[in-house]
Amino acid sequence: MDNKPYVIGLDLGGTNSVFGIVDADANVIASTSIRTTGQNDIQVYIDNCCKALEPLIEKVGGIDNVKSMGIGAPNGNYYTGNIELAPNLPWKGIVPFSKLFQDRLGIPVVLTNDANAAAIGEMTFGVAKGMKNFIMLTLGTGVGSGIVVNGELVYGCDGFAGELGHVIVDRSADARLCGCGRKGCLEAYCSATGVARTAREFLTKRTEDSELRDIPLEEITSKDVSIAAEHGDQIAKDIYKFTGELLGRSCANFTAFCSPEAYVFFGGLTKAGHLIMDPIKEAYDANVQDIFKGKAKFLISQMDDAQAAVLGAAALAWKI
Amino acid sequence: MDNKPYVIGLDLGGTNSVFGIVDADANVIASTSIRTTGQNDIQVYIDNCCKALEPLIEKVGGIDNVKSMGIGAPNGNYYTGNIELAPNLPWKGIVPFSKLFQDRLGIPVVLTNDANAAAIGEMTFGVAKGMKNFIMLTLGTGVGSGIVVNGELVYGCDGFAGELGHVIVDRSADARLCGCGRKGCLEAYCSATGVARTAREFLTKRTEDSELRDIPLEEITSKDVSIAAEHGDQIAKDIYKFTGELLGRSCANFTAFCSPEAYVFFGGLTKAGHLIMDPIKEAYDANVQDIFKGKAKFLISQMDDAQAAVLGAAALAWKI
Numbered sequence: 303m304d305n306k307p308y309v310i311g312l313d314l315g316g317t318n319s320v321f322g323i324v325d326a327d328a329n330v331i332a333s334t335s336i337r338t339t340g341q342n343d344i345q346v347y348i349d350n351c352c353k354a355l356e357p358l359i360e361k362v363g364g365i366d367n368v369k370s371m372g373i374g375a376p377n378g379n380y381y382t383g384n385i386e387l388a389p390n391l392p393w394k395g396i397v398p399f400s401k402l403f404q405d406r407l408g409i410p411v412v413l414t415n416d417a418n419a420a421a422i423g424e425m426t427f428g429v430a431k432g433m434k435n436f437i438m439l440t441l442g443t444g445v446g447s448g449i450v451v452n453g454e455l456v457y458g459c460d461g462f463a464g465e466l467g468h469v470i471v472d473r474s475a476d477a478r479l480c481g482c483g484r485k486g487c488l489e490a491y492c493s494a495t496g497v498a499r500t501a502r503e504f505l506t507k508r509t510e511d512s513e514l515r516d517i518p519l520e521e522i523t524s525k526d527v528s529i530a531a532e533h534g535d536q537i538a539k540d541i542y543k544f545t546g547e548l549l550g551r552s553c554a555n556f557t558a559f560c561s562p563e564a565y566v567f568f569g570g571l572t573k574a575g576h577l578i579m580d581p582i583k584e585a586y587d588a589n590v591q592d593i594f595k596g597k598a599k600f601l602i603s604q605m606d607d608a609q610a611a612v613l614g615a616a617a618l619a620w621k622i
Numbered sequence: 623m624d625n626k627p628y629v630i631g632l633d634l635g636g637t638n639s640v641f642g643i644v645d646a647d648a649n650v651i652a653s654t655s656i657r658t659t660g661q662n663d664i665q666v667y668i669d670n671c672c673k674a675l676e677p678l679i680e681k682v683g684g685i686d687n688v689k690s691m692g693i694g695a696p697n698g699n700y701y702t703g704n705i706e707l708a709p710n711l712p713w714k715g716i717v718p719f720s721k722l723f724q725d726r727l728g729i730p731v732v733l734t735n736d737a738n739a740a741a742i743g744e745m746t747f748g749v750a751k752g753m754k755n756f757i758m759l760t761l762g763t764g765v766g767s768g769i770v771v772n773g774e775l776v777y778g779c780d781g782f783a784g785e786l787g788h789v790i791v792d793r794s795a796d797a798r799l800c801g802c803g804r805k806g807c808l809e810a811y812c813s814a815t816g817v818a819r820t821a822r823e824f825l826t827k828r829t830e831d832s833e834l835r836d837i838p839l840e841e842i843t844s845k846d847v848s849i850a851a852e853h854g855d856q857i858a859k860d861i862y863k864f865t866g867e868l869l870g871r872s873c874a875n876f877t878a879f880c881s882p883e884a885y886v887f888f889g890g891l892t893k894a895g896h897l898i899m900d901p902i903k904e905a906y907d908a909n910v911q912d913i914f915k916g917k918a919k920f921l922i923s924q925m926d927d928a929q930a931a932v933l934g935a936a937a938l939a940w941k942i
Contacts, residue, residue: 456880558783
C-alpha cells in the first residue's frame with residue numbers, strides 16, 4: 303500500500319483545470335484538462351473532472367496504483383481543504399474542494415494555494431531541492447509567495463500565511479491601489495499587470511522615443527515591455543529596473559524575517575532574465591542588513607511553465 | 623538520566639551575566655549574577671561564571687541533577703553555539719561560547735539570541751503557551767524579535783533570522799539612521815531610544831506646553847515619556863500614538879508573512895499599557911489584509927522583568 307507509484311496533480315486555474323498523473327521522479331505520465339470557466343455547479347464540475355480522469359487512471363493500472371491527489375488552487379486552504387472566497391473561480395463562498403474529490407476517488411486529497419504548491423514543487427523536484435529555508439515568488443498576473451522554514455511550508459494560524467504580494471511597500475499618498483482594496487502592495491507594482499501600469503506611467507511622464515509608443519497605451523502588456531527591453535529600448539529597460547529595485551529591497555526586508563538560503567522566482571516576468579534579476583540583486587545588496595550580505599541565492603525556476611503547477615500539486619500529494 | 627529535574631539558564635547581558643537554576647515549572651530555585659563588563663579574558667570570565675555557579679549546583683544536589691544549560695545572548699547563534707561580533711560584549715570576533723561552558727560543566731549547552739530566548743520562554747512558560755505560530759517583539763534599548771512557525775523558532779539558513787527590528791519601515795529621504803548603519807529601520811523608531819528621539823523631534827517641532835519641557839532635551843528617556851503620558855500630557859501621548867502606529871502597520875506586514883496567532887510584546891515600552899497597545903491595534907486593523915482581520919491577538923508578556931530572560935534561557939535548555 304505504501305508503494306503506490308503515482309499521484310494525481312491538479313492545477314486549478316480560473317480558465318482551465320489541468321490534471322497530471324505523476325510519478326516520484328516528476329515524470330508526467332498522462333495529462334488532461336477541462337474548462338473551469340462556466341462550471342457553475344460544483345457537483346457537475348467534479349463529475350466532469352472524474353470523467354476526464356478515468357482514462358488517465360486506467361492508463362496507470364487503476365486507482366489502486368494512485369497514492370493520493372494534490373491540488374494547487376487560488377485561495378486554497380491547506381488546513382481545511384477548502385477553497386475560500388476565490389474571486390476568479392465560478393463557486394462562491396467556501397467550497398470543501400478536497401473532500402468532494404476524496405469522497406469520489408477514495409484516495410487522500412490535499413490542497414494548498416497555487417504559490418505554495420509551486421514552492422513544494424521546487425523543493426521536491428526543482429532548484430530548491432534539499433533546501434530547508436527559501437522563499438518562492440511567483441510573478442504572474444499577481445505576485446504570489448510560498449515560504450519554506452525549517453523544511454516546512456509556512457501556513458500560519460489560519461492556513462493563509464505567505465502573502466508577500468500584499469506586503470505594503472509604498473505608503474506615499476499616491477501609492478497604487480491594489481486588487482485587495484488597499485494601497486501600495488508589492489503586487490500592484492511587481493506583477494505582470496503592475497509592470498504594464500509602470501509602462502503607462504513612464505510613457506506618460508517621459509518624452510523619449512520608445513517602441514512601446516507604437517502600442518495604444520491601454521493595451522501595453524508586460525510581454526510588450528519585455529520584447530522592447532530585449533531590443534535595447536531605454537524606457538522598457540528602466541521599467542524593469544524600477545520593478546527589480548522594488549523587488550530587491552522588499553526581499554531585503556523578507557530576509558530579516560527568515561534569512562532564506564534562496565529566493566526562487568517563477569512566472570512571466572522572469573523571462574526578462576538579467577534585465578530584472580540584476581536590479582533585484584543590486585537593490586537587495588544595497589538594502590539588506592550587513593550580517594545577511596552575500597548569503598541568499600537568487601534563482602529562476604527551471605520548471606517548464608506548462609507543467610510547473612501540476613508538478614507542484616503532485617509534489618504536495620507525495621508529501622501526504 | 624532523562625529525569626534530571628533542573629536546568630541552568632544564563633541571561634548574558636552587556637552589564638551583567640545572570641544565572642538561574644530552574645525546574646520544569648519555571649520556578650527559579652537559585653540564582654546569582656556576575657559582572658560582564660570588564661571581563662576581557664573569556665577564559666577568566668568562564669572560570670568566574672563556574673565559580674559563581676558552584677554553590678547553586680550544590681544546592682540542587684550536584685551537576686547530576688542538571689539536565690542542560692541554556693543561554694540567551696546578544697548575537698548568539700543557535701546553529702553554531704557561537705557569539706558572533708556582539709558590539710556590547712567585551713569579546714571581539716567569534717566566541718565559541720556554548721562549547722566553553724559545555725567543556726567545563728560536562729552537560730549539553732545551547733545558546734540563542736536574547737529575543738529568541740524570550741520567545742521560547744513565552745512558548746514554554748508564558749502567554750504563548752500552546753501556540754504554534756506567534757511573533758515575540760521585545761521593545762527595549764533595541765527592538766528584538768523571535769518568530770515561531772509550526773511550533774519552531776525561525777533561525778533561517780544562518781541562525782540569524784528574526785531581525786524584525788531591522789525591517790526598513792521608512793524610505794523617505796529624512797528617515798532616521800539606525801545603529802546597524804542603514805536608514806529607516808523599525809528599531810530607530812520603536813525602541814526605547816527611538817521613543818526618546820521621537821520625543822526630542824516632537825518637542826522641537828511643536829509649541830504646546832508639556833511637562834517633558836522641564837527635562838533637558840538630550841536627557842529625555844522613554845521612561846520620562848511614559849510618566850508624562852500617564853499624567854495626560856498630550857505630546858507624550860502623541861509620541862506613543864506615533865510609535866504604536868508604526869508598530870501596528872509593521873505587524874500588518876509581518877502577518878502577510880506568517881499569519882501568527884498572536885503578537886507578544888515585552889520590554890520597557892509595554893509599561894505604557896493601552897497608551898501604546900491601542901494605537902498598535904488600531905493601525906494593525908487599518909493596515910492588515912482583509913483575510914487576516916480580527917485573527918491575531920495582541921498580548922503583553924506577563925513575565926517578571928527580572929526573571930524573563932533567565933526563564934527564556936532555561937526554556938531553551940528544557941527543549942534540548
